[in-house]
Amino acid sequence: AQTVTQSQPEMSVQEAETVTLSCTYDTSESNYYLFWYKQPPSRQMILVIRQEAYKQQNATENRFSVNFQKAAKSFSLKISDSQLGDTAMYFCAFMKNGDNDMRFGAGTRLTVKP
């Protein structure tokens, strides 16, 4: 079974600065997908960014980018120019290709301070 580990239960960052959230995973699969989801206080789960394991290039979405290290099974999320609205729980998730089972890490609570 795949496991996803987020080792930082809580983090904080000053507005406009950069923060990196870590995620590692354990799998014997070679073809899979990785995701970062954001859950603000509204409770809604929102996809932030997605990475296909077969792509070497790191995914980016505006201020959000990932550092995907397949050999190390690491998938960290970098948030640049942090904004107050980035305050939320962030979940890393894994899904094997051809599967219907998305597994989540325990989450990291990020607080952006003014």
Place this chain on the structure above:
Amino acid sequence: DTAVSQTPKYLVTQMGNDKSIKCEQNLGHDTMYWYKQDSKKFLKIMFSYNNKELIINETVPNRFSPKSPDKAHLNLHINSLELGDSAVYFCASSQGDGGNTEAFFGQGTRLTVV
């Protein structure tokens, strides 16, 4: 238009009661899920349905019974509610070909058993 909608958003009920949570998606997705998020924010998959067929059934008490009348709906019925069932329950859907698209989540149903 809401892509994945759950009703109700909040549910407070007494121990021993039976309750249902409804979920509908208008995205044309083949796969639907139920996740449970506990008080520590940990997200755990409960069930996954693909084209109305049960694909994943994690170790969930059989008091929980999902019902999928068609591929746009996946309802969750819970019998004999217990205090430990208190959590936020999320419905989600995806295209069902294994990670090629992200999972879209409903707003969650906060269930409180008293």
